[in-house]
Amino acid sequence: MNSPAQALRPDAGAPAGQSASERELAELLVQALNLEVAPAEIDPTAPLYGDGLGLDSIDILEVALEVSRRYGFQLRSDDENNLVIFQSLRSLAAHVAQHRTL
Secondary structure, X not given: OOOHHHHEOOOOOOOOOOOHHHXXXXXXXXXXXXXXXXXXXXXXXXXXXXXXXXXXHHHHHHHHHHHHHHHOOOOOOOOOOXXXXXXXXXXXXXXXXXXXXX
């Protein structure tokens, strides 16, 4: 996995402008993937996959499982919208907000 520093705000000590749902998902990402970054330091518009936060396909699967457990809906690997859903913390939060059942 690449360094998560690429997805950090340059002023990493300052709030990243995350909404409450983005902050909650950032905490989920940090916990589920054991990232060495504070959740508040994750830029909500930075890419999650590849460049940016540096997640790989295994990381995305882990995130999908955690989202399913916590929010009560399935993120399917064959969903044609996955590139959009996992584009950034912000896009993932928007998808969760639309589909959560818990």
